[in-house]
Amino acid sequence: DAGVTQSPTHLIKTRGQQVTLRCSPKSGHDTVSWYQQALGQGPQFIFQYYEEEERQRGNFPDRFSGHQFPNYSSELNVNALLLGDSALYLCASSSWTTGGDTQYFGPGTRLTVL
Amino acid sequence: QKEVEQNSGPLSVPEGAIASLNCTYSDRGSQSFFWYRQYSGKSPELIMFIYSNGDKEDGRFTAQLNKASQYVSLLIRDSQPSDSATYLCAGWGYRGTASKLTFGTGTRLQVTL
Numbered sequence: 001d002a003g004v005t006q007s008p009t010h011l012i013k014t015r016g017q018q019v020t021l022r023c024s025p026k027s028g029h030d031t032v033s034w035y036q037q038a039l040g041q042g043p044q045f046i047f048q049y050y051e052e053e054e055r056q057r058g059n060f061p062d063r064f065s066g067h068q069f070p071n072y073s074s075e076l077n078v079n080a081l082l083l084g085d086s087a088l089y090l091c092a093s094s095s096w097t098t099g100g101d102t103q104y105f106g107p108g109t110r111l112t113v114l
Numbered sequence: 115q116k117e118v119e120q121n122s123g124p125l126s127v128p129e130g131a132i133a134s135l136n137c138t139y140s141d142r143g144s145q146s147f148f149w150y151r152q153y154s155g156k157s158p159e160l161i162m163f164i165y166s167n168g169d170k171e172d173g174r175f176t177a178q179l180n181k182a183s184q185y186v187s188l189l190i191r192d193s194q195p196s197d198s199a200t201y202l203c204a205g206w207g208y209r210g211t212a213s214k215l216t217f218g219t220g221t222r223l224q225v226t227l
Contacts, residue, residue, distance in 0.1 A: 033215070042118075042202055042217030043158065056214055090157055092215070100213040101146050101206040105157040 002027050004093050004106035012112045013081050021076040021109045025093030031100050032074040034066060035090040037108075043090055049074050050096050078111075086113045117141050118205050120218035128226050133190040135221050137203030140184065144205035144216070147179060147186045152200045152220065161201075162188065193225045 005024045013019050025032050031050045035043035045058035049068035068074045072093075078085055088110050092103035118139045127133045137147075146165040150158035164170045164177040164186070176189040186205075190197055200220040206213060 035215075035217075040219070042204075042219045043215075045214050045216065048214065058214075088157075094213075101215075102148075102160070102163060103215055104160060105150075108157045 004091060004104055006089075006091050006106035006109050008109060009107065010110045010112075012114065014114050015081055015083060017081050017113075018077065018079045019081060019111060021078075021089050021091075021111075022073065023076070023091030023093075023106055024073045025091075026104050029093035029095050029104075030072050031094045031096045032068060032072065033092045033094070033103060034074070034076045035092065035105075036060070037088040037090055039087075046076070050100075081113045083113050086111060116218070117216045118203055118218040120201075120203050120221045122219055123222040124224045125221055126224045126226055127193050129193060129195060131193050133193045133197065133223055133225070135188040135190070135201050135203075135223065137186040137188075137218055138184055139186065139205045139216075141205060141207065141216070142181075142184065144207045146206045147177070148204045148206065148215065149175075149177060149186075149188045150202040150204065150217075151197075152202055154200075158202055190223075193223075195225050195227060198223055198225045 033048040034046040037043040047057040052068045088108045091106045094100045094103045148163045149161045152158045162177045174191045178187045202220045203218045204215045
């Protein structure tokens with residue numbers, strides 16, 4: 001049973017650039033949530049996708065956008081990168097039909113903005 | 115006030131002792147609570163979840179929930195050096211049309227030999 005996968009593992013970008021991160025949910029899951037975790041902090045909710053729609057968004061600017069595909073995989077896009085965007089980006093998958101509460105995390109993508 | 119609060123630690127316990135990790139929350143709409151373990155440089159790993167008031171045991175772990183006091187705890191019995199990690203408490207509830215996990219900042223646990 002494949003767990004949540006994310007790519008790439010690490011990424012280095014410069015200020016102003018754009019980045020796309022990818023996530024495939026756990027088998028049987030249909031909901032993907034994205035989180036940003038800065039060093040020494042807990043994960044912060046960015047947004048959640050279900051049925052290819054953004055269902056909920058946290059306190060993140062419009063520079064952060066996403067997409068969900070028919071196979072439930074998802075992308076997170078960040079435009080006009082800032083130094084403060086350097087963080088571990090986590091994807092979590094869950095099942096909407098069973099309540100969506102139990103979320104399993106992927107290994108994360110470490111983004112460094114120089 | 116943060117929605118979910120944890121003492122950042124570090125909490126240091128000797129091997130074989132009981133580690134007690136605590137968490138308080140402010141949103142009474144939170145319906146269930148989760149404990150994740152996170153090793154340095156790794157992603158959070160789900161340990162336990164609890165929905166109802168009282169205790170829930172799973173092996174060496176016991177989660178406790180008191181909704182009246184808005185308090186959640188995790189007890190780790192017979193602590194092992196491999197338990198040394200940051201433990202994240204998260205509350206879950208519906209916000210509009212979607213569910214959302216809200217995390218605390220985590221408590222760093224050190225199990226000493």
